[in-house]
Amino acid sequence: MRITRNTLTAGALGAVLAWAGSAGADDITLPGSIAMTAYGTGSAGYTQMAALGNHLQNNYGTSVRILPGENDVARMTPLRTGRVPLCSCGIASFYGAEGVFMFAGPDWGPQDIRVIGTSIANFGLGLAVAGDIGVETPADLEGKRIAYIRGDDALNVGVEAFLAFGGLTWDDVERVEFPGYGRSFEGIIADQADAAFTMTVAPPAQQLDASPRGITWPRLDPDDTEGWARFQEVAPYFQPHTVTAAAGGHDEDNPWIGSSYPYPILVANRDVDDELVRGLLRVLIEDNEQYKDAAPGLAGWSLDNQNMEWVIPFHDAVVEYYKEIGHWTDAMQEHQDMLVDRHRTIRIAWGQYVSDDPPRDEDAFKEGWMEARAAALEEKGMDPIFR
Missing domain, CATH: 3.40.190.10 (Periplasmic binding protein-like II)
Structure with a gap:
């Protein structure tokens, strides 16, 4: 898997900011409330989402309800069940998309999730x-x-x-x-x-x-x-x-x-409402100067800090937005297509594996799945990364 970081040139960034400024905040569509999971209340991820929630409430009348979770199970389960549309996650979102670690068990499997935005700032x-x-x-x-x-x-x-x-x-x-x-x-x-x-x-x-x-x-x-x-x-x-x-x-x-690596990583299920994704992404990108100082790390959500060729595919509405503002290249599309194909391959392999009467013992189940997953990826010339 090729993992690179792409940022805008100064000229392109100026053009995007000019486009964003001309659009105006009044045409951003957001629901009256948004629910999401995040890290626990003492975490930087929770602090950032709380500050972003204040910005959304004060500027768009959108309330944000954050469900803090002390571990990956607590954060990812509400997303999987549809209780919340968003997760301000850590790298477990990548594990979920890949179907590894806790997601290799019979109760989980690879998660059909997409990235809305990520934060890479001056923290580590x-x-x-x-x-x-x-x-x-x-x-x-x-x-x-x-x-x-x-x-x-x-x-x-x-x-x-x-x-x-x-x-x-x-x-x-x-x-x-x-x-x-x-x-x-x-x-x-x-x-x-x-x-x-x-x-x-x-x-x-x-x-x-x-x-x-x-x-x-x-x-x-x-x-x-x-x-x-x-x-x-x-x-x-x-x-x-x-x-x-x-x-x-x-x-x-x-x-x-x-x-x-990016943290937090704002993800949603692939079938989440396009308008929610688009509205939230526009706030993250276009309003960054307004909210970036409200909590440590919020500057990392700016457009020039987005990693456009990372390890989880973007939501379709995100791709359309970047195309509209001129921040999308053929190389980015190629990488996006590769990731979509990779994760489709993993989910197809999962479907075949669970339909073939796999072992009931959880450890044996996971071992068999990881072998099947690796074989499916290698057949398509892709690196399994995890075995």
Whole structure:
């Protein structure tokens, strides 16, 4: 899978902003209320959605109801069942589209979801480590107490990738299990664990920084090609990132040399109403200057921060919008078509697998599905990524 980042040239960006300004906010169509799931109330993702909700209420009369979820099951289930049309998710949305990890089980399967927008700003995503244990690089994590969040593959794979960068696995550290993301940071502050995965500007990271233990972020040397190869073999959606907003005093003068991927990732089911998607996307893109300072990371929703060739296909209404404003290329269409074909292939393979009387034992079911999934993708010349 080819993962690149495309941004507008200065001239094209100016043309888009001029188009947006001429359209005017009065022609944006939004419902009276919008419901979505998001990370827990202490998370950066929740904070961003709450701030965006205030903007929608104050400017469009649209109320936003956020259902906080402490793990991927809590966030993705309401989307799957139709209880909410949107999820302000993490990388579990990618796992859902791919039908892996928790989505490889008989109760889930690959999810037919689409991206509305993503945020990539000056923050990063990484392993927050207590500042009193002398960790400077991922290799220094050996023997340390690392948080493992039950039911949250996204956070756990992020930890696994950092360990891999340092040539380590879960077998080289002490795994400490927690029931949720917020609880893991309470555990670090209480000296029950030493590290947990998070966004660098998330409130729990700020709380750890303010605690007696302090905070540090292991440096990911951009010149360590072998370390990065191990890192991206575990989690290919990551990219190197110079982070200028992170707990612990990191700014433009003192950046953290680390990593990132889009967060939050606003997704919807493929069949969600086009008008909802279009209206919300227009607010995200066209109003960014108005709301970007309301919470850390909101600037990452701007048009020039969108990754146009990432790992989950866009909703059809998103593609139409970008075509209208002149921000769509043949290369983007080719990538979109590839992703749509990839995920169609995965869902067809799932349908065939579950119709062939698969094993009832959950572990055997997952093993058989991952083999069938890999075979279907490889038959079409696509990388399974996960096995």
